[in-house]
Amino acid sequence: GTLKAIELCNFKSYRDTHRVDLGDSSFSAIIGPNGSGKSNMMDAISFVLGVRSSQLRSTQLKDLIYRGRIMRGEEVSSTQSQEATSAYVLVEYEKSNGDLLKLKRTITPSGTSEYRINNKVTSSGEYNATMKKENILVKARNFLVFQGDVEQIASQSPQDLSKLIEITS
Amino acid sequence: GTLKAIELCNFKSYRDTHRVDLGDSSFSAIIGPNGSGKSNMMDAISFVLGVRSSQLRSTQLKDLIYRGRIMRGEEVSSTQSQEATSAYVLVEYEKSNGDLLKLKRTITPSGTSEYRINNKVTSSGEYNATMKKENILVKARNFLVFQGDVEQIASQSPQDLSKLIEITS
Amino acid sequence: RCDKFNAAFEHISGVIDATYKELTRSDAFPLGGSATLTVEDEHEPYLEGIKYHAMPPMKRFREMELLSGGEKTMAALALLFSIHSFHPSPFFVLDEIDAALDNANVQRVANYIRKHAGSKCQFIVISLKRGLYTHGECLVGIYRDQEVNSSKILTMDLRSYPDT
């Protein structure tokens, strides 16, 4: 299958709703200046697949919600004062048989996660099982390389390497 | 003062003797393909200033000596069989008053270090004191940034930062 | 459990050398480097560790810690792609994997991705280097819109442009 589109709403530096259409491209490149939001886009893809927030440069889920953060002293205008209280990421994934899967993960105002497949609420277990069928093994994460991590893949300890191979087996 | 020249002999990937003349350049750039020996040059400068081998990607001083290492199975020709048994790095440093200091550190065949200032053998304590007079504080190392280390300088713990400032004070 | 592990190990150690050669081959060194995976304890592979050795073309050392930054990145990518080939996930997301690479290695990685990207495997690559991102089929440009204090996205299909 392939990722067709990604939709982010109030996720990290993405205020309100944004959508990226990848079409049928099998090699997409994300570019932009330092601090523009490239790694946040990767965090969005990782988040919707079920990766924990500690792997996304945050301590809790709430950190992943867009914050306009008014600096001390700036007056708070009425439009800006409503800080976003929830956020979601949705990916459209086309299976090899042509079916379209819409996977959505939402951070609720109470700071918990809600998982939906094709707009139906499901448990995280079921969500994970659906991905496993597509060979998306979030636990192994051998298909996600976060910024700065590539070199240590080659110099990891023999135990770690054996564990990684064990998870993919 | 300024570094005028660097001379390496059988140090890491530098076989026999090599010399770099920096002249009176205050901004020198070192370039070259991956694996050519750029970081080894920085290791050479750090080594001659007294930095320990564990900071130079090695476990013991002997690792820093050039090894032609014949792969298993290759026949050993007579010229190649003499593996280098010692190595040295020499820097020519011009003090702000115009005096020239030749600092040389040698790895002896027995695996120990020998320090020389203007070709006279000295103790490591004396060697260090001479550098301290020039404000080269090897313990603080705040003037050497090894490959891959720059980002963590900004995110070091408050205790580490306070230690670093204490050493430079 | 042991059987599954062995099957994975056999497959991955079987392809690692070819993958590394494909990533390190060049006109000067048509053979590329060599890479191996060895089990530290023959009898109980999943108890012991697995040692990875990679040797760039025409170098002589087997120890991984002697490799340079760029050489380590190439060895890491070979390992990553080899492990992936056992139970291939449908896509990769790679964030600035080319940071330590010189232009020649960036070019080799770009060629590898171009060759292997397809319906079986999709690549999403974040990069600052022209030598890599210009090879993509689709370009996603991200910028910061200061007015509204938010990241914004532009997409462009590169296929409609002649090869740079």
Added chain:
Amino acid sequence: RCDKFNAAFEHISGVIDATYKELTRSDAFPLGGSATLTVEDEHEPYLEGIKYHAMPPMKRFREMELLSGGEKTMAALALLFSIHSFHPSPFFVLDEIDAALDNANVQRVANYIRKHAGSKCQFIVISLKRGLYTHGECLVGIYRDQEVNSSKILTMDLRSYPDT
């Protein structure tokens, strides 16, 4: 001991903001970002830690862990150059500090080095990016001579060439 520490801290925290502004200023943001060093415990500064905060231009967060890779590198360089200014060592050796930087930031770092390199401070910089190494006065090219299995060195004085 406390006095020495305070003198160092006062000096460094006095220059950190100006150094960070010099590194982050641009046409779009002529003011640059802002940076501060604060002591966690007023009474015994050398017992507690020192917290560093840097805020890129027009951003609003003070937490360092929210910065991107490139933003962290720029904050780190500002800290490094500020600490150095207290008891300046005669030279710097910097190994691929530009790996995470986009072209605009590489340019700013090159300008900073060119401006501060002189008889009081010598810079020796290892880099793979044209945007940085072409600003040097002297270029040291290192290559591997396969025949003799050794690194070799070539030097070139850039000052005799017109500015690229």
